[in-house]
Amino acid sequence: MCTVYKKPSTSAVARLGLSPASCRHRTEASGPQTPANVEEEISSSREKFIPVSRHSLVRFLMQKKFFLNDGECKKFESFAIALDSAIVNKYHDVWRETKVLFDPINPDKETTATEAVMRKERLDNEFWLLQKLAAVMEKANFHELSKPLVQQSLGKHLSREGVIVSVDLDRYDVLHLWTLGKDTPPLRYPWYKQLRDTILRVPPPKPMSFYKRVVVAIRLKHDSKLTLKAFKEVPTNALEYLLPDGLLQMSVTNKAVVTVAMTLASFGALSKVVTMLAGVDAPWTLVLTLAAGSVAAASWTSFKNQCCKYMVEHSRTLYFNNLASNRGLLTLLVDRAEDEMFKQALLAYTFLLASRSPQTMALDSSDQKVQDIGSIPAETLKDRVERWLKAQTGAQVDFDTDESLKLLTEFGLLSGDPESFLHVLPLDTAMRNLPHAPQSIITRAKECDIIEGYDQYVYAGTEEDYAKEAEARRKYGWF
Template identity: 25%
Template sequence: MSTTKPNGRSQDAAAEGGSPAADPPGGIELPGHFIPLTRKYLRASLLQQLAEDGADIPQFTNALHCLASWRHSQYRARLLHLLDDYLPFLPDGDTTCLADITDAEKAAAHRRFIDGVQTLLESANYRRLREEDIQALLDAKTPYGLHLNVDLTAFDDVLIYYRGTDKRIREARNPWLLYLRKERFDEPLFQRLFLLLKLKPMERRIEEVMAEDGIDRARAEKKVRRIRGALPVGVTSSHIYLKLFKRIPKIDVEMLFPNTKIAFRPFDKLKLLVTAGGGTVAGVAGTASKLLVATNPITLAIALAGLSGVVFRQVMGFFNTRNRYMMVLAQNLYFCTLANNRGALTLIADRAEEEDTKEDMLLYVFLARRDEVSRADLDEVASEIQTFLQERCGVSVTFDLADACGA
């Protein structure tokens, strides 16, 4: 696995904003701020608690509705502002912007958009993967899947955020045991994974390759164009790409990048060497013996056809192995993708609104249950909320008091 660290705006973003992951993405995750309950269920649980306290339920129902309406209006405005900044970089827009935009205005829109997306993700209780965590995931070996080489230096912006971790049990036959026995192993997952990517401009990337590899401009340009030519049609440095996935195996994060290069596992290389090499040698030996005893053209033609068949079969075996890898890649991306670009931004805004609304309802209700409250009591209120969520709703959450108290 060959990977390199990103530079440019993505490093600046790591320093400027976004909360880093509090624990290694491959380890056990402590309870986070995400409240894994629907707004409807949480509101019903809160109203039931208030009813047991003898509170005026219609009054509280109206208050919670007003809180939700205010949050919806606020996030609708935030989303519209973000979409305005996203328009110059939108890959799949179907409308035309008649107003001219200068380079300075475009750069300012780019900065606002990146910062706004990070703020939105934090509001949705996503955690940012640190640079060292991304590198560790890209370098890790998988016991079952693809090995892909990813060049992170090709990007101006690389943001990866996740929300929630999980694991599933997988079974696979061990090739070193001749596939006679299945082995079970845990496969860690990201329940939700957000990816933002923006390629570096061609000219700047050429200059970087010249400096990195110590080659002239012509060779550097040829190298960069060859690599960019392998990207999907329409992928350019003028666009910002947003991707949202569900239940992505942590070990397969590299397959989400567009500039991946397939690399075979050591066992696959060994298998291809043994089968292709052994089969070809055997075919050549058999053909040679037939040629030595051949006394007519028909025998000679049959021997050469047999040799051609052996070589063709081994070559096709190589490509079939590669095709199986591509099928796994396509299946993972097809079934795990939730939204792209504008749709991903809208979905994140919806999730952020949902999280803030739930936090608002919890804080409002537990403050209202007290006759009076001071700033010194807020930590105690947060503890009561966490106890309520644990005992009545069955979820373990670290309530984000600072976020709930802010607008």
């Protein structure tokens, strides 16, 4: 769910090098879906995340037989370092730009403002930051949950603790959820419980699924700051743990028990009063009142205990599963995008390099010809990489061939037609073609002075400022 923005200023458009048409296309492409598509999204979504570290991937590729000859094995690590450096340099401007955009809307900003920022400018920054963030998340192989799926996940549902949970999405101006990886660990089911359920013909419980990583971008209504947070190991049916605002309600069964019990207790109390006024001794009315009142009190106590259990789990998730927040999260996400792009590009290059004849492979890298290296279409490359990743990691990965080939072409390492034959440069030539343009110390110093430096005026929040902020936050919460 995203707020509807006014048209961003032309200065912001020019600064980012984006066009409103491209942003409008992205918004329309992720528009409303039918409920049928929600189930399809849940069941058929394939992860693009490559579940192996960069160092392990380089080692796996160097140990794979018939991929590299002896001379290439000695140079492959240097090639991987050069490729990683080129990708880091490519994304450094993206990282710096996201920090500049986030600065005016950072809820954790500790420095004083040097200029007044109007609401329209904050909305401009927020809009373009979310556009940039969506692009970075796509490169990092995160999957954004669609609006119907978010509505379904945050609608009224029964939690594990037995309490009904719901989130009012109308209280949020901005709400985006990105997920990475999905795991369903095997359920530990003791034999005596299996025997009991078999005798009672009770279906066995289903194992719980978890998102390995979840990134949240939220802004509550009447709030001027955007909040970014990342969490790990979040249950797929408990995304409301990550939000600051929601509602806890009794289940239908508990409501019915409390209503019936209170009705009987009221009837018993009224009957007792009537019999006392009439001078008739009817002890059953007192028994009925006490029994019904005890049932109602027990049901209400059970509901309060369920609420306490839920809030304890909610607090544990926010404390133990939080990975990063706000500005620190931007660095983490850009770093994740760099990792994923590196792994995709290295896999594509290595598999194309390995697609050569034994005679060509036996030659020195400087004697090899480009036309003899590769000679496979993109679909074949995708199939080979996915099968190799399945054998190495056990994960069914949807390898993004388009992004990897685009990056290799941009670095001048790839040629050919993706639908027919692709060719890559030999290893020595590829290393020479990779750009080497590290950031200078002067550039980094200027950036730190602008973004991270402290002004000479120290910001001192007064007690009144903190009281206003606390009062504004008090209207939100789980209750």
